[in-house]
Amino acid sequence: MSRTPPPLRADFPAFLPMQTRWNDNDEYGHLNNATYLELFDTAITYWQMENGIDVRGPDAWRFVVVENGCIYFREVGFPDKLEAGLRITRMGSSSYRIEVALFRDGEDEAASLGFFVNVLTGNDARPRPMPGDLRGRLARISVT
Template structure:
């Protein structure tokens, strides 16, 4: 049997967003549907990017494409929990970065769920392109 790493704590993350759960997030078993966790990851990363001046839509938008994602569940969450999504950057490469996200139920200090999104900056041709220095510096603020 593989041993699993224990859930991370709030102190292991650099930025937070509070995201309320909704009634529709629950599945037939009364806990949050698996797809909703990935939606929370995406929302937290997108909100942080927009708050930090990264344009996600329109002609000036950066093409940060998700190329890999994953999720590890530690305990159930569901409506009416208030989820606090913690963010950090676990890897910062030449044209890519790995956002790591911890979801914390209400006032809990240990993550109920942890996951990641790997994003690659692409040019108009769809090929990876180096992260500009100002963008790299911004992402560096989330590296522990």
């Protein structure tokens, strides 16, 4: 089985700075696996907030994660300064797949690549179609 090559900075339309913390390291001295997912989720949430997608409060969009994962290319850990590159690789009527790559400051190849598949749901927890304005905001980082 061939290994997926690390994506490059040029493959991502949006970036956010992410700082590792002392307690992010595990016993082996690198970033704990669970911390990667926390960083991915935080980067996605910040990007949503910066682009007018409410994530808290009465007007918040209700996205449910139905799938996620991560590919590791090289170790990172505290005190690395990271940048999260974001891109949407698939958009359906009620769902989208967003990928987040973590890059060490100044490096062109990603250290890791994570993904989330999010489904927009209503108060009844059932999928609902994404309205045009929400779809337009997400399309800002679409590479499909």
